[in-house]
Amino acid sequence: xxxxxxxxxxxxxxxxxxxxxxxxxxxxxxxxxxxxxxxxxxxxxxxxxxxxxxxxxxxxxxxxxxxxxxxxxxxxxxxxxxxxxxxxxxxxxxxxxxxxxxxxxxxxxxxxxxxxxxxxxxxxxxxxxxxxxxxxxxxxxxxxxxxxxxxxxxxxxxxxxxxxxxxxxxxxxxxxxxxxxxxxxxxxxxxxxxxxxxxxxxxxxxxxxxxxxxxxxxxxxxxxxxxxxxxxxxxxxxxxxxxxxxxxxxxxxxxxxxxxxxxxxxxxxxxxxxxxxxxxxxxxxxxxxxxxxxxxxxxxxxxxxxxxx
Amino acid sequence: xxxxxxxxxxxxxxxxxxxxxxxxxxxxxxxxxxxxxxxxxxxxxxxxxxxxxxxxxxxxxxxxxxxxxxxxxxxxxxxxxxxxxxxxxxxxxxxxxxxxxxxxxxxxxxxxxxxxxxxxxxxxxxxxxxxxxxxxxxxxxxxxxxxxxxxxxxxxxxxxxxxxxxxxxxxxxxxxxxxxxxxxxxxxxxxxxxxxxxxxxxxxxxxxxxxxxxxxxxxxxxxxxxxxxxxxxxxxxxxxxxxxxxxxxxxxxxxxxxxxxxxxxxxxxxxxxxxxxxxxxxxxxxxxxxxxxxxxxxxxxxxxxxxxx
Numbered sequence: 173x174x175x176x177x178x179x180x181x182x183x184x185x186x187x188x189x190x191x192x193x194x195x196x197x198x199x200x201x202x203x204x205x206x207x208x209x210x211x212x213x214x215x216x217x218x219x220x221x222x223x224x225x226x227x228x229x230x231x232x233x234x235x236x237x238x239x240x241x242x243x244x245x246x247x248x249x250x251x252x253x254x255x256x257x258x259x260x261x262x263x264x265x266x267x268x269x270x271x272x273x274x275x276x277x278x279x280x281x282x283x284x285x286x287x288x289x290x291x292x293x294x295x296x297x298x299x300x301x302x303x304x305x306x307x308x309x310x311x312x313x314x315x316x317x318x319x320x321x322x323x324x325x326x327x328x329x330x331x332x333x334x335x336x337x338x339x340x341x342x343x344x345x346x347x348x349x350x351x352x353x354x355x356x357x358x359x360x361x362x363x364x365x366x367x368x369x370x371x372x373x374x375x376x377x378x379x380x381x382x383x384x385x386x387x388x389x390x391x392x393x394x395x396x397x398x399x400x401x402x403x404x405x406x407x408x409x410x411x412x413x414x415x416x417x418x419x420x421x422x423x424x425x426x427x428x429x430x431x432x433x434x435x436x437x438x439x440x441x442x443x444x445x446x447x448x449x450x451x452x453x454x455x456x457x458x459x460x461x462x463x464x465x466x467x468x469x470x471x472x473x474x475x476x477x478x479x480x481x
Numbered sequence: 482x483x484x485x486x487x488x489x490x491x492x493x494x495x496x497x498x499x500x501x502x503x504x505x506x507x508x509x510x511x512x513x514x515x516x517x518x519x520x521x522x523x524x525x526x527x528x529x530x531x532x533x534x535x536x537x538x539x540x541x542x543x544x545x546x547x548x549x550x551x552x553x554x555x556x557x558x559x560x561x562x563x564x565x566x567x568x569x570x571x572x573x574x575x576x577x578x579x580x581x582x583x584x585x586x587x588x589x590x591x592x593x594x595x596x597x598x599x600x601x602x603x604x605x606x607x608x609x610x611x612x613x614x615x616x617x618x619x620x621x622x623x624x625x626x627x628x629x630x631x632x633x634x635x636x637x638x639x640x641x642x643x644x645x646x647x648x649x650x651x652x653x654x655x656x657x658x659x660x661x662x663x664x665x666x667x668x669x670x671x672x673x674x675x676x677x678x679x680x681x682x683x684x685x686x687x688x689x690x691x692x693x694x695x696x697x698x699x700x701x702x703x704x705x706x707x708x709x710x711x712x713x714x715x716x717x718x719x720x721x722x723x724x725x726x727x728x729x730x731x732x733x734x735x736x737x738x739x740x741x742x743x744x745x746x747x748x749x750x751x752x753x754x755x756x757x758x759x760x761x762x763x764x765x766x767x768x769x770x771x772x773x774x775x776x777x778x779x780x781x782x783x784x785x786x787x788x789x790x
Contacts (some may be wrong), residue, residue, distance in 0.1 A: 278704035279659050302771060324630030324776040350588055350684040360771050374707075375659040375685055375780050377497045379765050382772045395587035395711040400685075402704040456688050462611060462669050467633040468780075471684050 201226040206449075210458040216439070216476045217450050222324050223445035224437040224478070225334065231256075232425035232434060233263060233388070234257035235284075237273070238418040243393030244425075244434055245353050245371075246477070250312070250333050252387045254304045255355050258297045258366035259387060260424060265294040267367065268422035273400065277408025279374030282397045283356055284419060285367050287409075293367060300355075300363040303384045306345035315442040318456045325378040329470045331441035331450075336470050337391075338381060348388035349376045351394045351472035355385040373398040391436055391477045439476040449476065497649060517757075519767040524758050525748070525785045532754035533746040534643065538735035540565075541743060542572060542697070544593075546582070547727040548777070552702030553734075553743055554662050554680075555786070559621070559642050560655050561696045563613045564664050567675035568696060569605045569733060574603040576676065577731035582709065586717025587681030591706045592665055593728060594676050596718075607665075609672040614691045615654035615722065625752040629763045630776035634687040638779045640750035640759075644698075645779050647690060655695035658685045658780035660703045664694040682707040685780040700745055700786045748785040 209215035233245040249256040262268065268284070271291070275283035319329040325347070325434040326338035330423065338347050346356065349372065356368035364385060371390050390397065400417065410416045425433045439446050453473040455464040504607035516526035542554040558565040571577065575591070580600070584592035593755070625646065628638040635647035647656045657663065661681050673694060680699050699706065709726065712719040719725045734742045748755050762782040764773040 276708075278662045278707055321633035322631035323633070323780040324781075325774045359768055374683065376778070377782065378778065379762075379770070381764075383770050397711055398587055399585075400736065401708055453688075454691075459668055461688070461692050465634045465688050465690065469633040469685070469687065472633075472687065474729050 179260070193316040194229075198337060201210075209452070211456070212449055212452045212459065214453055215272045215445070216478075218446045219439065220478075223440055223443040225440045227334075227391075227436045227438055227477075229426035229433060229435075230260065230424050231388075232436060233259065233422060234425055234428065234434060235268070235393075235422045237396075238420060240420075241393065241396055244391050244436070245369075245388045246391045246436065247439070248335055248346060248386070250314070251307055251337070251344070252304065252334065252385055252390055254298050254300050255364070255366045255385045258300070261294050261296050262365075262367055263422050264427065266421065266423075267291070268419050271363075271419050272347050272416040273419065274403075275370070275398075275407065275409045276373075276400045276402050278402045280372070280377060281370040281386065282373055282400060283368065283370040284417075285369060287416065293365060297365050299417060300365065300385070302360060302363050304363055305385055306343035309339065309342060309344050312344060317441050317447060319470050319473070320450055321469065323470055325381055331446065331473075331475065334438040334441055336475065338470070343382075345382055347376065347470055348372055348378050348380045348384075348386060349389070349474070350374070351390045351474070352386055353388045353390060354380065355387055357384060371397050376469075378433045378471075379414040384426070388405075392434070392479065435480045437478055437480055441475060446475075449473075484603060505579065505640065518761070520765070521758055521761045521767050524754070524761055525787075527755045528748065528785075532749055532752040532785060534749045536643075536700075536745045536747055536786075538742060538744075539569065539733050540697075540736035541700075541745060542568065542731060543734055543737065544577070544702075544731045545729040549729075550702065550705055552706060553700050553745070554678075554697045555747070556697040557644055557655060557695070557702045557743065559623070560616055560631055560644065560653070561694055562648070562673045563607050563609050564673070564694045564696045567609070568678075570673075570735050572731050573674055573736065575730065575732075576600070577728050578602060580728050581725040582706075582728065583712075583725045584679070584716065584718045585682075585709045585711050587711045589681070590663075590679040590684060591682050591709060592677065592679040594665065594678060596725065600706075602674060606674050609674065609694070611672050613672055614694055614705075615652035618648065618651060618653050621653060626750050626756060626759070626781050628776065628777075628782070629759055632779055634690055638785065639733065640755065640787060643747040643750055643784055645782070645784065652691075654691055656685065656779055657681055657687050657693075657695060658698070658783070659683070660699045660774045660783070661695055662697045662699060663683075663689065664696055666693060680706050687780075701743070701788065744789045746787055746789055750784060755784075758782070 232245040235243040247256045271286045273284040274287040316330040316332045323329045328339040352372050355364035357364035405411045453467040457464045540556040544552040556565045580595045582593040583596040625639040625641045632638045637648040665677035666671035713721045763777040766773045
């Protein structure tokens with residue numbers, strides 16, 4: 173199965189899918205003729221093996237919901253080490269088992285954790301602070317692929333270590349894009365432990381960048397989260413009359429038996445393939461698009477992620 | 482009832498809504514003390530009557546779904562006159578009655594119309610062409626409030642006549658923001674009649690701008706559309722085994738009996754209040770936000786719209 177978290181590669185608004193046969197046929201033809209791929213989807217489908225990097229199993233958080241439905245979050249330890257350490261500790265303590273998805277606010281977030289706020293936290297959590305919302309650029313000697321376009325929220329943006337990043341001269345931080353996961357908190361200086369998490373389900377609420385910790389992104393089950401009924405309580409919390417979704421378990425993939433372990437790869441954002449992907453994302457000029465935008469928003473060029481057998 | 486289509490004004494990610502009492506109390510206090518409002522929500526709540534403009538009843542498309550659920554779309558005749566003329570003709574012909582919502586693609590669109598593509602269209606529809614995707618700036622002598630930030634998709638952006646707009650030297654067009662409604666089409670030069678419509682349900686797919694007609698925005702029922710089950714067919718179309726949502730009727734508000742007519746107002750984008758709203762949207766610095774972004778995406782400053790009794 174192939175994912176672009178979160179958009180489909182076929183981002184067109186056809187009246188009906190009839191024309192899909194043309195697209196698929198077109199892809200096959202161009203592969204045979206060794207033409208460069210015309211769409212981001214075709215490019216990703218043809219990406220060479222060396223353009224992909226395995227996601228470490230202890231960076232995959234596997235959440236099983238009532239009814240056996242599954243959501244998988246890729247953690248970002250490079251950019252959010254303190255909070256990710258806590259999230260790993262919480263998963264190893266089985267802390268989320270029996271908690272719930274209890275807030276769904278339209279065009280904003282789906283949030284989960286202990287709605288009672290009374291469940292004791294594991295003793296081994298690390299302290300966090302607003303300083304954890306970004307990293308010093310100097311401490312991150314990693315390759316940055318520049319983003320193609322101007323951004324409304326940061327002086328510079330790009331892609332690094334498999335993630336979109338926003339930057340100023342000193343700091344680098346993860347943006348609040350669709351499907352990205354952050355850490356709920358109370359008023360500052362509280363920076364959240366990592367026990368209360370949310371996923372973005374609408375237009376990127378980038379005003380939250382550097383006001384809250386971003387710790388990862390959903391790589392499986394996003395459509396499940398985004399289609400949950402909206403809560404009618406304040407801020408979209410479910411009222412007692414509404415059905416909060418029970419969380420059966422949350423585990424790191426590395427703690428699952430080998431046979432049950434999901435495996436994912438993300439496209440190497442330092443690869444030539446990813447640079448080509450960005451170029452195509454910014455310049456759609458295939459059979460449906462007459463007029464390439466010549467640019468693409470940081471949150472509209474999701475790093476391709478795929479499940480592997 | 483007050484809407485920001487589409488985000489709530491309380492765009493914060495609190496652990497739980499406890500602190501909402503503080504916000505509400507804060508709003509009341511500042512109103513008493515005549516302090517300037519600290520949040521976009523407070524500002525909209527306190528906006529003077531002259532900052533609002535009535536939306537014409539023949540620009541409100543009222544869609545009633547099975548079970549009596551209702552979605553209302555505000556049409557944008559200023560920016561998309563040909564397609565809006567067709568949509569009005571289709572509504573007056575009761576053309577959508579008995580059709581369905583038949584496509585839901587995650588982080589992209591919800592689409593409705595005649596999935597069979599066999600229903601005859603009214604004879605009085607106007608021809609459309611890709612030239613209808615934008616308007617000549619010179620033909621639109623209307624006030625433009627500049628947007629505060631750079632945009633990845635257009636040289637200039639702003640707000641005009643109650644709508645966000647993207648522009649170059651010659652042309653002005655509506656962007657594909659969350660909740661915005663566009664016209665499905667087949668391959669170019671087909672520009673769609675207006676019979677097949679979609680609403681954006683995720684990160685703004687701005688690459689579609691000027692490749693397709695944008696005709697309006699959802700002002701009521703957005704959460705209903707965005708939480709529909711995703712279709713498992715190609716491009717998110719519902720398969721025969723999935724439940725397409727029947728459309729009972731689609732009417733212009735102006736064609737409804739006076740007593741059943743919904744009434745809406747949009748904030749005047751040329752008003753001082755709207756300029757203040759934009760400034761607050763770009764510079765959140767209330768009790769939850771430590772670090773104002775200093776900017777805001779064109780699609781992240783939705784023009785406030787409210788239902789009126």
